Amino acid sequence: MSTSRPINKIVLAYSGGLDTSVILKWLQEEYNAEVVTFTADLGQGEELGPARAKAEAAGVSEIFIEDLREEFVRDFVYPMVRANAVYEGLYLLGTSIARPLISKRLVEIAHETGADAVAHGATGKGNDQVRFELGVYALDPDLRVIAPWREWDLTSRTKLIEYAESRGIDVPTDKRGEAPFSVDANLWHTSSEGKMLEDPSEEAFEMVYQRTLRPEDAPDQPEYITLEFEAGDAVALNGEALSPAKLLTALNELGRRHGIGRLDLVENRFVGMKSRGIYETPGGEILMAAHRGIEQLTLDRGAGHLKDELMPRYAKLVYEGFWFSPEREMLQAAIDKSQEFVSGEVRLKLYKGSVNVVGRSSPASLYSLEHVTFEDDDVYDQKDAQGFIRLNALRLQLLAQRRRRLGRND
Numbered sequence: 001m002s003t004s005r006p007i008n009k010i011v012l013a014y015s016g017g018l019d020t021s022v023i024l025k026w027l028q029e030e031y032n033a034e035v036v037t038f039t040a041d042l043g044q045g046e047e048l049g050p051a052r053a054k055a056e057a058a059g060v061s062e063i064f065i066e067d068l069r070e071e072f073v074r075d076f077v078y079p080m081v082r083a084n085a086v087y088e089g090l091y092l093l094g095t096s097i098a099r100p101l102i103s104k105r106l107v108e109i110a111h112e113t114g115a116d117a118v119a120h121g122a123t124g125k126g127n128d129q130v131r132f133e134l135g136v137y138a139l140d141p142d143l144r145v146i147a148p149w150r151e152w153d154l155t156s157r158t159k160l161i162e163y164a165e166s167r168g169i170d171v172p173t174d175k176r177g178e179a180p181f182s183v184d185a186n187l188w189h190t191s192s193e194g195k196m197l198e199d200p201s202e203e204a205f206e207m208v209y210q211r212t213l214r215p216e217d218a219p220d221q222p223e224y225i226t227l228e229f230e231a232g233d234a235v236a237l238n239g240e241a242l243s244p245a246k247l248l249t250a251l252n253e254l255g256r257r258h259g260i261g262r263l264d265l266v267e268n269r270f271v272g273m274k275s276r277g278i279y280e281t282p283g284g285e286i287l288m289a290a291h292r293g294i295e296q297l298t299l300d301r302g303a304g305h306l307k308d309e310l311m312p313r314y315a316k317l318v319y320e321g322f323w324f325s326p327e328r329e330m331l332q333a334a335i336d337k338s339q340e341f342v343s344g345e346v347r348l349k350l351y352k353g354s355v356n357v358v359g360r361s362s363p364a365s366l367y368s369l370e371h372v373t374f375e376d377d378d379v380y381d382q383k384d385a386q387g388f389i390r391l392n393a394l395r396l397q398l399l400a401q402r403r404r405r406l407g408r409n410d
Helices: 018-030 049-057 069-082 094-113 128-139 157-166 244-257 282-298 301-320 326-338 384-405
Strands: 009-013 034-041 063-067 117-119 144-146 182-185 190-193 223-230 233-237 262-268 274-280 344-351 354-361
Touching (some): 009 018, 009 094, 063 094, 069 244, 069 326, 094 301, 223 282, 233 282, 244 282, 244 344, 282 344, 282 354
Antiparallel strands (some): 182 190, 262 274
């Protein structure tokens, strides 16, 4: 990570919002460098046209605005779903999984444009600074990474607005007061945190939820859907083949309608502090439940239990920004091997905030009705269980005998 070379060109991860617009001008002035902007459409639901107009108004000549929704779901979300990755038992890693793709494109654009550095708008308190920078350094150790929030003295909303006004940057009316909370969004989820959400003892206001109906307001009748999987990836919804991004978009609408995917979480950030976030992952919760459902039929017990042991480590790597690490890639190889026969159809019931698997079938099923039936069968001799139990009980019996011999009853 060289820091001695002069910086002549910087690629900025640019949303077009107030913060990154200020960062754009600050980089131009502080580093006297040309700035290239990169805006990614990851399904956040915002119009990206204004970002181009604002970049042009700031004198940017190289502007990258890219629709990455399919790549995002296919190459980042789906591999994570194959792992059933959940952080701290609840969080489906919506913000975390978007950062490696953004980092990847920042590096690629830097190479395409001959830039010396990349820049991001993450603050010095959160996880995103770590995720962005670990991703960049893993892909190009010679690129400089600039994090203005760790360098400048614009430490308050008032100073930020004063700086913007002094440079002719438009400040929308809704940005002049303190924002009630901050939002990050992509096709997988929305994340809301800060300000009015900082007290974890207080229930979040309904206005925080942007992608889901209140479960109480969801339809009074359940809806049944089917998802088809091939090698661990969802490929069709209700019999219709769909691309990864289109399938997730459709699941998001189903989840929205039924109030599915809400989460109020106090989590442990990688940088050391706890934070409270309100997450919505409507399509993601449906997809994760369905993937578990098809694995129940098709995954061998040993493979399934090993996956469950590996999953927390995998989720932690994603959360902490180690997507491009060799250990995540090693785990992914093992996980993907396990998905070879994870194909078939899952039927789900969506109702008032819940998603439940109610049926599953697969040509690669390991479920044998002949073996589990309570009726007569010709494939399983129940007497075999006696020797099985005795062998497994042997060490427990020896331990009990030792306790009795030594007079230990604890």
